[in-house]
Amino acid sequence: MAFIPRSEWGLPATWPNRRVDPSRRTGFVVHWDGGPNPDDAADEIRLLLAYHRYHLHTTKTGGFDYNLAVGPITGNIYEGRGLDVVGAHAGGANTPNIGVILIGGPGNLTEKGQQGLRDAYALACKHTGRQLRQLAHRDVNRTGCPGDDIAAWVHAGGLSGGTVPAGGGSTGGPRFRPGDITVGVSxxxxxxxxxxxxxxxxxxxxxxxxxxxxxxxxxxxxxxxxxxxxxxxxxxxxxxxxAKPGTAKPTGLKAPAFPLPNDDWYFGPKSGPKQSVSGYYSHRSDLRRWQQRMKDRGWDINPDGLYGPQTRSIAVAFQKEKRLRVDGLIGASTWAAAWTEPVT
Ligand SMILES: [Zn+2]
Incomplete structure (x- = not known):
């Protein structure tokens, strides 16, 4: 079965990318998702990216949790965090165990899926130089994962007898950093x-x-x-x-919600009333966000999150340009305009 490096299927960055020496690995843990099964090859990747978003936003485990994944349609082995990175798939057992997910839920233990799991296991054993323990997730945590069928198959030695996939040597897993380009453009x-x-x-x-x-x-x-x-x-x-930028007037962007408690509050001088938020005591990162957005629009502003003369004069100039009320204070409409008004 084919080994698909993460750059090929488009997995974004994962973290914290703690390295583990292959000699410290002792087991191979099989998971499933328990959810819908993919319909075709493209659907496998769609589900993998959905897992990534789920782990990023909901479980907040730094993105895609597993070292490898296997597709039940293609039998392909998808590189996840990579073999030498600590995953986030089995609480308390991520350092000694390499985690692999068979994409999908009930009915996903297809012939291809079995073959892919066997080959993934062969790859992991070759990489670590030992016969890894064959485990189902339920063997290491209190969980129903990976379902009765897969668990029984693993316990019956189903993982044995695979072939190391071609191209499976690159198993460290490229871990992209900000500024990296994973598509072929300059x-x-x-x-x-x-x-x-x-x-x-x-x-x-x-x-x-x-x-x-x-x-x-x-x-x-x-x-x-x-x-x-x-x-x-x-x-x-x-x-x-x-994609073609919105050449029509508005940017097409939605402004982030106005971050202050009420619409009559604003970012303004430190010396003002309580409605005047300067960033010195609170909401510094919110003001910084507006300043950064203005900087991205081409204004010469230092996004420090503090309301001072520079921010005031840029707010005044921007308000004049966009025909907003000119007071130099960043209220709800001046806030939103930074995103929704066309950049000129
Ligand atoms: Zn699991």
């Missing part, structure tokens, strides 16, 4: 698209250099798009960057 192309979407890639402009300003613009773009903010240009981010 930094220059990414910068051009960022600029086309109205983002500021820094004082050097389009220089084909992935500096902190460019990474910060990628993050802002991802944030505005409502996708994972990892600073990495993967297939999803690139697809959105490649």
């Amino acid at each position: 930094v220059k192309q990414v910068q051009e698209r960022l600029v086309a979407h109205g983002y500021n890639v820094g004082p050097h402009g389009i220089d084909n250099d992935m500096g902190t300003d460019t990474i910060s613009a990628i993050r802002s773009f991802q944030d505005d798009q409502g996708i994972d903010v990892d600073g990495i240009v993967g297939p999803d981010t690139w697809g959105r960057l490649s």
